[in-house]
Amino acid sequence: MASVLSLVVSGLLAASTVNAQNYGSDSRTDDAFSYVQPLNTTILGPYGHSPAVLPSPNSTGNGWEAAFEKAKQFVALLTIDEKADMVTGTPGPCVGNILAIPRLGFNGLCLQDGPLSIRVADYASVFSAGVSAASTWDRAILYERGHSMGKEFKAKGAHVALSPVAGPLGRSAYSGRNWEGFAADPYLTGVAMEYTIRGHQDAGVQATAKHFIGNEQETQRNPTWSTNGTVTDVIQESISANMDDRTMHELYLWPFANAAKVNCASFMCSYQRLNGSYACENSKALNGLLKEELGFQGYVMSDWGGVHSGVASIEGGLDLNFPGGLGSYGMDWKAGSFFGKNITLAVNNGTVDETRVDDMIIRIMTPYYWLGQDVDFPTVDPSSADLNTFSPRSTWLHEFNLTGERSRDVREDHGEQIRRHGAQATILLKNENNALPLKAPKSIAVFGNDAGDDTQGFYNQVDFEYGTLTAGGGSGTGRLTYLVSPLAAINARAKQDGAIVQQWLNNTLIAESDVTTLWVPTPPEVCIVFLKTWAEEAADRAHLSVDWVGDDVVESVASVCNNTIVVTHSSGINTLPWADHVNVTAIVAAHYPGQESGNSIIDVLYGDVSPSGKLPYTIAYNGTDYNAPPTTAINTTGVYDWQSWFDEKLEIDYRYFDANDIDVRYEFGFGLSYSTFKLADITAEPLVESITATPEQLPIQPGGNPALWESIYNVTVSLTNTGEVYAATVPQLYVTFPDSAPEGTPVKQLRGFEKVWLQAGESQTVGFELMRRDLSYWDIVSQDWVIPTGEFTIKVGFSSRDLKEVIKITLVDA
Numbered sequence: 001m002a003s004v005l006s007l008v009v010s011g012l013l014a015a016s017t018v019n020a021q022n023y024g025s026d027s028r029t030d031d032a033f034s035y036v037q038p039l040n041t042t043i044l045g046p047y048g049h050s051p052a053v054l055p056s057p058n059s060t061g062n063g064w065e066a067a068f069e070k071a072k073q074f075v076a077l078l079t080i081d082e083k084a085d086m087v088t089g090t091p092g093p094c095v096g097n098i099l100a101i102p103r104l105g106f107n108g109l110c111l112q113d114g115p116l117s118i119r120v121a122d123y124a125s126v127f128s129a130g131v132s133a134a135s136t137w138d139r140a141i142l143y144e145r146g147h148s149m150g151k152e153f154k155a156k157g158a159h160v161a162l163s164p165v166a167g168p169l170g171r172s173a174y175s176g177r178n179w180e181g182f183a184a185d186p187y188l189t190g191v192a193m194e195y196t197i198r199g200h201q202d203a204g205v206q207a208t209a210k211h212f213i214g215n216e217q218e219t220q221r222n223p224t225w226s227t228n229g230t231v232t233d234v235i236q237e238s239i240s241a242n243m244d245d246r247t248m249h250e251l252y253l254w255p256f257a258n259a260a261k262v263n264c265a266s267f268m269c270s271y272q273r274l275n276g277s278y279a280c281e282n283s284k285a286l287n288g289l290l291k292e293e294l295g296f297q298g299y300v301m302s303d304w305g306g307v308h309s310g311v312a313s314i315e316g317g318l319d320l321n322f323p324g325g326l327g328s329y330g331m332d333w334k335a336g337s338f339f340g341k342n343i344t345l346a347v348n349n350g351t352v353d354e355t356r357v358d359d360m361i362i363r364i365m366t367p368y369y370w371l372g373q374d375v376d377f378p379t380v381d382p383s384s385a386d387l388n389t390f391s392p393r394s395t396w397l398h399e400f401n402l403t404g405e406r407s408r409d410v411r412e413d414h415g416e417q418i419r420r421h422g423a424q425a426t427i428l429l430k431n432e433n434n435a436l437p438l439k440a441p442k443s444i445a446v447f448g449n450d451a452g453d454d455t456q457g458f459y460n461q462v463d464f465e466y467g468t469l470t471a472g473g474g475s476g477t478g479r480l481t482y483l484v485s486p487l488a489a490i491n492a493r494a495k496q497d498g499a500i501v502q503q504w505l506n507n508t509l510i511a512e513s514d515v516t517t518l519w520v521p522t523p524p525e526v527c528i529v530f531l532k533t534w535a536e537e538a539a540d541r542a543h544l545s546v547d548w549v550g551d552d553v554v555e556s557v558a559s560v561c562n563n564t565i566v567v568t569h570s571s572g573i574n575t576l577p578w579a580d581h582v583n584v585t586a587i588v589a590a591h592y593p594g595q596e597s598g599n600s601i602i603d604v605l606y607g608d609v610s611p612s613g614k615l616p617y618t619i620a621y622n623g624t625d626y627n628a629p630p631t632t633a634i635n636t637t638g639v640y641d642w643q644s645w646f647d648e649k650l651e652i653d654y655r656y657f658d659a660n661d662i663d664v665r666y667e668f669g670f671g672l673s674y675s676t677f678k679l680a681d682i683t684a685e686p687l688v689e690s691i692t693a694t695p696e697q698l699p700i701q702p703g704g705n706p707a708l709w710e711s712i713y714n715v716t717v718s719l720t721n722t723g724e725v726y727a728a729t730v731p732q733l734y735v736t737f738p739d740s741a742p743e744g745t746p747v748k749q750l751r752g753f754e755k756v757w758l759q760a761g762e763s764q765t766v767g768f769e770l771m772r773r774d775l776s777y778w779d780i781v782s783q784d785w786v787i788p789t790g791e792f793t794i795k796v797g798f799s800s801r802d803l804k805e806v807i808k809i810t811l812v813d814a
Contacts, residue, residue, distance in 0.1 A: 048242040050275040053288035056317045058359045059297050067369035071362045084343035086361045089324030091391030096322045110380050115163040117478025118153050120388045123409040126478035129592035132425040134182035134616040137730040138755040146199020148414045153205045155410035157380035160206040164196040166255040171216040173626045174541045179571035180476040183616030184653035186254035187750045194258040206265035214241030215270035217630035218540045220642045240273035243646035249778035260294040261703025265367035271306045280306045286317025295700040299363035310338040319360040379404030422593030422600025427613035428672040435585035437607025440497045441525040448530035449507045451487040463534040469569045471592050474537020489598030511552035527561035535571030540630045544575045544623040558583040610727035614671040618654050654800045658747040669799035675723030682717045682805035691811045711769040717796045721758035728757040733768045738790025
């Protein structure tokens with residue numbers, strides 16, 4: 001293998017290839033995401049290849065016409081060296097930086113992490129994580145969270161928020177970054193992407209849909225490098241996520257289509273290879289799927305250090321290279337770049353057409369003008385430069401004008417929102433004998449190392465033993481300015497009630513002791529156990545149990561306390577082996593709720609808020625019950641041997657458990673309430689006069705063929721709160737396709753939901769408009785979305801396995 005320094009040049013100047021010679025051959029021709037490449041190598045499988053889609057389509061400004069014209073005028077004034085700077089990041093005060101061009105009045109671009117907080121900042125809020133936001137199943141909260149985050153990014157001088165996340169989708173229960181995303185379902189994730197992006201961009205900040213695409217594990221997401229003196233070699237390339245065409249469209253591309261539909265400013269391509277080619281140079285994905293099929297008008301940026309070529313990436317559809325130099329992962333920022341000055345060289349020698357570079361910049365600048373970022377946009381907060389450990393001042397190659405107000409407090413009233421969002425995201429999984437809500441108990445015992453204050457600071461990027469967990473690790477985390485721990489909130493509430501609170505926060509001590517010797521002579525009325533599960537970027541989870549011997553903690557407490565309530569702050573799925581313990585009276589899943597964690601959980605435990613969260617994934621009985629585990633090791637040493645075959649196709653999470661009739665502990669969409677609800681009177685009616693099997697071929701708009709987004713059927717159902725308290729629930733609509741649909745079609749698929757708050761005894765009619773896309777499958781032969789002939793079964797209920805109302809409809813006659 002060539003050294004990194006030589007690849008800087010050869011990767012840019014060589015003819016555009018996608019290393020097809022390394023990926024075997026494929027005899028199938030009915031799959032547009034695969035292609036025939038007969039080679040004298042081992043056949044790797046039924047897919048695993050990406051056809052070239054060239055050239056990269058020029059943007060047309062569709063939907064952004066006025067801003068598009070401004071962007072073209074701006075590009076016309078640039079020199080070739082300035083153009084090179086515009087598409088290449090540089091170290092500076094923000095996580096990502098584009099240089100200013102003072103002569104044109106352009107102050108540069110500041111890009112900041114991440115999906116739950118502006119990370120490189122002080123006096124900013126830490127919001128709930130994506131998995132918590134999805135657990136609300138609430139469009140209003142998704143928008144409000146996105147909007148408030150966007151306001152904080154803008155006030156700190158960030159033009160671009162590196163948020164939200166649809167990749168990973170949640171193919172594997174063990175993926176280390178599932179908590180940054182939303183749900184193990186494309187429909188729910190798509191809605192979450194759409195409303196979050198609207199919120200960000202309505203606040204004046206560019207959103208970034210990431211990571212595009214197939215980024216479903218952390219293990220081997222980047223190449224393995226070997227440094228021999230001054231030469232750095234690639235020992236093994238990143239893992240290749242290999243999937244077929246239908247799986248791509250119906251699962252992993254689906255939520256990104258929602259992002260394109262609402263004019264998301266940018267997409268971030270992912271680290272790993274996709275069907276053999278690196279995602280940031282995969283022309284089928286970036287040019288074919290994103291820019292052509294979905295009509296995406298914004299720009300594609302790389303993940304940091306995710307660029308491995310010059311010409312191949314440029315022609316493959318990449319528009320912006322971050323961090324710019326080869327400065328990530330311990331390399332020298334000054335080592336050079338696949339872009340940068342090599343752009344100037346390639347344009348001047350004719351290797352890259354300057355019109356392609358122009359389009360890259362037009363795509364970057366159009367959202368900038370569309371959001372009015374050229375007028376009175378806040379300067380970068382100078383404190384960000386001091387907090388930025390990714391590119392500290394010592395790495396800067398240029399000076400930055402940091403003259404604005406330092407350490408701006410941008411939090412406004414967002415703490416109140418975060419408290420409310422956290423409470424509504426909280427999922428009640430078990431509630432025997434109405435253990436919850438608490439009724440002002442006078443004696444409370446609190447157990448678990450997740451209950452108390454964090455003892456190792458508010459910005460801890462590694463797992464820690466003592467303190468409550470509000471976010472995972474990596475670029476998706478946040479820097480707390482304050483934290484309301486569960487123990488602090490319980491103590492405050494107990495003081496109001498005149499109650500006694502005892503605490504034991506050492507998990508090892510609890511697990512190994514007779515806890516009756518720890519409390520005062522009279523047993524407490526309630527024992528509340530707080531458990532946590534860490535997850536982080538760049539590592540997948542080793543197990544699905546709670547951390548820090550949490551299972552043993554529950555067993556120890558529940559063995560002597562007949563009213564044990566367990567609260568988990570987790571990155572995602574836990575298998576909960578003690579769920580059926582007779583003394584475990586209630587289980588509450590709170591995920592990563594943000595800075596108001598303690599207040600959010602107290603609001604639910606004491607009944608100030610009826611729990612209304614629903615699971616965005618399935619909880620199985622055992623870790624081995626899940627399919628599609630990450631590829632965590634290989635037994636070979638070939639450069640391209642890391643392969644992950646998505647052979648489960650459409651069967652992830654509840655789709656897999658349904659297809660194989662596997663019992664689960666708590667199903668997708670499940671969540672209890674302090675009230676009860678009833679559904680009745682389901683109806684369905686068409687919204688158009690006639691429905692064809694295939695959509696009208698309309699001009700492509702952002703999001704794809706607009707005919708796919710047309711509502712064609714409306715389903716209504718009556719919902720009544722039959723309980724005694726004001727509460728919310730989430731009616732969910734699932735569709736079972738006719739038998740004429742191709743083999744592998746899921747047993748049922750989520751295609752609608754609505755969160756509804758009702759007073760006791762109140763009723764409301766809930767409507768679900770079904771779009772053409774919702775009732776279609778991706779046909780790999782015609783390369784189009786098709787509504788199958790025959791009878792659809794529509795079911796509405798309170799979870800994927802609690803479906804109360806059923807109706808059948810026929811859209812297209814055989």
